[in-house]
Amino acid sequence: MIEVQNIDKSFADLQILHDISTVFEKGKVNLIIGQSGQGKSVLAKCMVGLHEVDTGHVIYDGKDFTSMNRNERSLIRQQIGMLFQGSALFDSMNVEENVGFPLTMFTNKSSAEIKKRVDFCLERVNLTGKNKLLPSECSGGMQKRIGIARAISMNPKYLFCDEPNSGLDPKTAILIDGLIQDITKEYNMTTVVITHDMNSVIEIGENVIFIYEGKKWWQGDKKSIITTENPEITDFVYASEFMKEIRQNIRNTRT
Amino acid sequence: MWRRVISELEIIGVSSLFIVGLMSLFMGGVIALNTAYQLTTPLLPDYTVGYITQQSTFLEFSPTVMSLILAGKVGSNIASEIGTMRVTEQIDALEIMGVNSLNYLVLPKIIAAMLFFPILIICSMALSLIGGWLALQVSGLINTEVYVMGIRSFFDPFHITYALIKAVCFAFLIVSVSSYYGYYVRGGSLDVGKASTQAIVTSSVVILMSNFILTKLLLF
Ligand SMILES: Nc1ncnc2c1ncn2[C@@H]1O[C@H](COP(=O)(O)OP(=O)(O)OP(=O)(O)O)[C@@H](O)[C@H]1O
Numbered sequence: 001m002i003e004v005q006n007i008d009k010s011f012a013d014l015q016i017l018h019d020i021s022t023v024f025e026k027g028k029v030n031l032i033i034g035q036s037g038q039g040k041s042v043l044a045k046c047m048v049g050l051h052e053v054d055t056g057h058v059i060y061d062g063k064d065f066t067s068m069n070r071n072e073r074s075l076i077r078q079q080i081g082m083l084f085q086g087s088a089l090f091d092s093m094n095v096e097e098n099v100g101f102p103l104t105m106f107t108n109k110s111s112a113e114i115k116k117r118v119d120f121c122l123e124r125v126n127l128t129g130k131n132k133l134l135p136s137e138c139s140g141g142m143q144k145r146i147g148i149a150r151a152i153s154m155n156p157k158y159l160f161c162d163e164p165n166s167g168l169d170p171k172t173a174i175l176i177d178g179l180i181q182d183i184t185k186e187y188n189m190t191t192v193v194i195t196h197d198m199n200s201v202i203e204i205g206e207n208v209i210f211i212y213e214g215k216k217w218w219q220g221d222k223k224s225i226i227t228t229e230n231p232e233i234t235d236f237v238y239a240s241e242f243m244k245e246i247r248q249n250i251r252n253t254r255t
Numbered sequence: 256m257w258r259r260v261i262s263e264l265e266i267i268g269v270s271s272l273f274i275v276g277l278m279s280l281f282m283g284g285v286i287a288l289n290t291a292y293q294l295t296t297p298l299l300p301d302y303t304v305g306y307i308t309q310q311s312t313f314l315e316f317s318p319t320v321m322s323l324i325l326a327g328k329v330g331s332n333i334a335s336e337i338g339t340m341r342v343t344e345q346i347d348a349l350e351i352m353g354v355n356s357l358n359y360l361v362l363p364k365i366i367a368a369m370l371f372f373p374i375l376i377i378c379s380m381a382l383s384l385i386g387g388w389l390a391l392q393v394s395g396l397i398n399t400e401v402y403v404m405g406i407r408s409f410f411d412p413f414h415i416t417y418a419l420i421k422a423v424c425f426a427f428l429i430v431s432v433s434s435y436y437g438y439y440v441r442g443g444s445l446d447v448g449k450a451s452t453q454a455i456v457t458s459s460v461v462i463l464m465s466n467f468i469l470t471k472l473l474l475f
């Protein structure tokens with residue numbers, strides 16, 4: 001479980017996050033949704049300490065991450081897996097070295113054991129046998145999936161995915177959503193997924209947080225997001241004219 | 256860690272051997288020719304050419320000029336590599352895994368450079384003297400024995416130590432200055448390019464200034 005308490009974050013004079021408090025539950029896929037540029041990635045980076053918060057606390061299973069020193073943070077971070085919006089693969093390493101990197105850094109596993117774990121992770125993201133490719137030789141969607149494989153290679157307690165399925169075809173996107181959901185349940189992880197893909201929301205959203213203008217605008221589950229009357233949310237959920245029409249039709253038939 | 260140092264040795268050091276060698280050959284040739292050209296007075300013996308080539312090579316040209324060249328090659332390389340890692344969030348990815356990114360990225364480079372720069376400088380000295388000899392042979396100005404005699408006369412082993420001390424200091428400066436510019440770059444690929452230019456300019460200035468200080472400290 002990750003608790004976020006009253007986070008504020010500004011860059012220079014521009015305040016991005018305003019007093020955000022919420023709880024990301026264990027064993028669930030927690031979604032952060034919202035339009036582009038509203039501060040979703042900044043929120044995630046504040047939670048893992050890549051940006052220092054101005055005020056507020058982030059608490060990992062009762063431990064206050066914000067007040068920790070570098071070494072204590074490093075211990076928590078070894079239990080965090082993160083997929084970055086731009087994948088952030090190490091471009092001097094091939095796929096196998098990328099995925100196995102945290103294992104070589106932090107475990108005493110033999111190279112055979114590491115290889116086994118890497119193959120297992122690659123299999124889970126449907127990339128069996130791509131071990132020797134360089135990131136530059138992979139497509140954007142493949143890079144995303146390699147990033148996920150790397151994020152889960154250490155069996156993290158906390159998993160952050162910044163737009164895991166942007167740039168993927170619908171079928172692979174569903175596969176990735178399913179994978180994230182499965183491993184969350186399997187290992188009882190606290191998973192935080194940032195997305196603007198409504199399909200994912202419907203598919204895996206158990207706890208959905210809607211960020212608007214840097215504030216937590218709304219929180220609920222996937223059922224209530226469809227029915228809520230909050231105008232900013234309906235604007236987000238039913239973004240296209242076509243969807244708006246469908247919504248209107250449904251409402252008309254109801255009344 | 257040591258695996259990283261070895262791969263950095265290759266990137267920073269071995270790949271610079273060729274350019275350092277080539278430049279040193281020509282540099283030595285030019286020093287020898289220039290000296291010979293200016294030695295018009297019969298009062299000075301011919302072996303002075305060898306002596307002066309040796310002195311200028313050992314004291315300044317090999318350690319300082321080569322370091323300036325390496326500041327261009329190695330410095331821009333390091334700044335753009337680390338800078339790219341910064342703007343593509345690779346450094347964030349390291350941090351998030353609990354890796355101390357600054358140590359992980361910069362330390363092996365500093366160690367590798369401080370180990371390999373002296374080797375490069377020694378190669379440069381040897382090749383510069385050979386370059387001088389070749390130039391004199393081609394132009395038929397002074398014969399081999401006289402040149403070698405000039406090199407060996409007044410030879411002071413401390414000059415080698417002096418050059419190597421400089422090389423090690425400059426290695427440290429080049430790598431730390433360029434890593435600094437790369438590590439703290441903000442923005443996109445355009446800013447990485449700017450950082451790498453800045454890295455070259457600053458490390459060159461720092462080299463020349465510390466060269467002055469070192470020369471003063473070590474020779475007087
Ligand atoms: N390092 C930074 N320095 C200054 N401003 C920043 C920085 N990072 C983000 N911002 C600003 O914070 C705001 C929110 O950015 P953020 O990346 O969190 O958006 P987002 O919600 O993730 O959008 P998207 O869905 O497009 O990824 C943007 O206006 C951005 O300009």
Ligand SMILES: [Mg+2]
Pocket residue numbers: 040041042085162
């Ligand atoms: Mg984002």
